Amino acid sequence: MSQKAITVGFPFSGDDIGGSHISALNLIASFDRERINPIVFVHHPRKALSRYLDEHRIDYVSIEDIDVLSPQRDRGLGRQSYSALRYPISMMKIIRLLRDHRIDIVHTNDGAIHTTWALPTYLAGAKLLWHHRGDPRARAVNVLAPLLAKHVVTVSKFAQPAKPLLPLKGRLSVLHSPFKHPEQTPDREECRLALVRELGLPEKTRFVGYFGLLNERKRPLRFVEAVHAFQQSNPDFPVAGLLFGTPEQAGPRLDLDTAERARALGIADKIHLMGFRHPVAPYMCGVDILLVPAMSEPFGRTLIEAMMYGTPVIATNHGGNPEAIEDNVTGFLVEPENPGAFVAPMERLLKDRDEWQRISERARTSTLAAYGIKPHVDGIVSIYQRILGRKPPDVATQRAH
Template sequence: MSAAERTLEDHVASASRRIVIAFPFVGDKLGGSHISATGLIAGLDKEKFEPLIVVHKQGQVLERFLQERGLSVTLAPEVDILSPLVGRRLIGGFSAALAHLRTTARLVRFLRTHSIDIVHTNDSEMHATWALAARLAGGKLLWHHRADPLAQGVNILAPLLANHIVGVSKFVRPARPLLPIEHKFTVLHSPFDHPGTQLDREACRRNLAEELLLPFNTRFVGYVGNLVERKRPMAFVEAVHAFHRRYPDFALSGVLFGCSPPNKPDLGEMIRTRANELGISNRIHLLGFRTPVAPCMSALDILLVPAVNEPFGRTLIEAMLLGTPVVATNHGGNPEAVDDGTTGYLVEPEKPDAFVAPMARLLLDRPHWDEISKTAMAHALIKYGNKAHIEGISRLYRNLVPSR
């Protein structure tokens, strides 16, 4: 074979090779971004794309979640996991700067060893840790933004280093980017699995009442998500209290499914204390993280979302897909998901009392509850699904690595 023929053969082999995408995660947390990324990874066309899931901490919650879904992980090199706060200290800290250089050098070697074409980062720590390494290794960086539009990383680091930025809603678009991003910012809503069969909602509700040793006529409103300040779990407790002030004889309990993330303040005890102060400790139940979430969500009469600056909460759409009406704050990405009065209700943020009127209408008017439930489910089934998200991200991958 001549040199020209070998060159042509190598070129054809390179052009037909699958695009290799690295998905780095810390591994000690499991939240909406991890669930979304898992749905994407599982749904990618494996004839065109080769995903490599990389974790910094093995044997923890994320790896177990992935293994249950038949997905394997690769251990990242031993490096310092950075954060935006660490990044700010690099200017004044020589030792921190050296640590960052060591981290970047090791990750560059890792990316080149695995022939990574694209690094797809999904949270602030992975953005900060992998962004520079991705570009120095000769790869592309897809920055998936699910947080505050004022976050420093997406306004400073992403415009400099990201080849493309994906936002989960219009709300999260970087508010003060260091460089123009119009040419490289796309909104793609997170993927959602459509439930195969609807659960027996009444059976789910009775099971929850039995677990909590409550009368079977108890109705439930719920909070689903991490117990963090931005999601306002305390406001959920105060909304339940406000409802009971107005309807003291109504058998309603509030249940919180979720827990405080590692290295964050434990809000569970604060929630219990607040419920006790309000005299509704017997009406508030913290049930921790649950999976699968569908039976929990189906047991609820209403999902309350008191969060502020919520980029695009997964729980809103998951509730709609299961037929659970939603009452959410008119803030963040919530208005992009809820059509007020049609597929749910939007209320003024930071005012727990504002939840009472829509809660009462849904709990006391069953035909209206049925109408909201059916309309929201039909809307969610049409608008939100894995297919559109996977096709959108796949298109971005092909645009980033056109030679494939």
């Protein structure tokens, strides 16, 4: 006799859409519905995430009347205080929501949602899977998660909680994010020329790209400074830096800061804010190189996506980047917080086509072999089974750390 499907709640704040959301939605879309019944909850409908869900015809439950406890320091003291005062009411509404939908497991994916949903999940009698995609030193994952989560999943070894309040032995796993293999790779030269035409640039212009939210951790200002450092060493080389992404909803306006830094460095004509683009493939293939100047990036989604398309990556030797890139083999790792460190590998890739081809082919081959949807889905389902005390399915069980 087959077991009843596990009902899993996936709450999202809805303000932003980034790599963590795409990863979670890829997971949701890939479940066998006879085994897993996912229910998506969105706190702020009619914003970025709900528009994405509508576009992709993913059903969700709107919960406009429940506040989110945001850890963002930029959110404003007044709004934070209001949400904190209302939290007992919000908590009771979440408990009722979980019971009404008969949720077995709540699978949280970002800081604000972890903080808001952890306690009501525990009080409702559901199990909490805390999917940590952030800083290993974050207070919530080191304090709340050990107390309230049935299991913690991190996207890399780097992202594992640094100093958990209670031991997590047997409750901690590392699972890389799910990645769909590209069905086909767009023609790179056509993609590059489309960008040339869109921006009105000389036909021989080469592009380096930044993909992701414009936030402090990802260091968009360092991207501008790296382009500037390259231009200073190669003043006659036709290069432009393209930033694909938007600022976080509750964060500082780093798009304005990025534009101002480019003006101050005298390269305003070399830096272009492209906004959020979907699908990403034509733009990922239109750039010659992806630059990742981030600090403490747990495991960058766009880094792997770029490599799958054969776009070489130069990334800081920090966070989870070394877990994804073998230096000088599948990409390049450079000194963090040093824009000038990007110059030498940029020169190698932009000026030596054979070198570009070598890195491109090795990056694509290695990532397609190492990353995919099925291993991630199987690992998550195995964890769901274990935390509910069910017999695991006949798949490779993710090794707990």
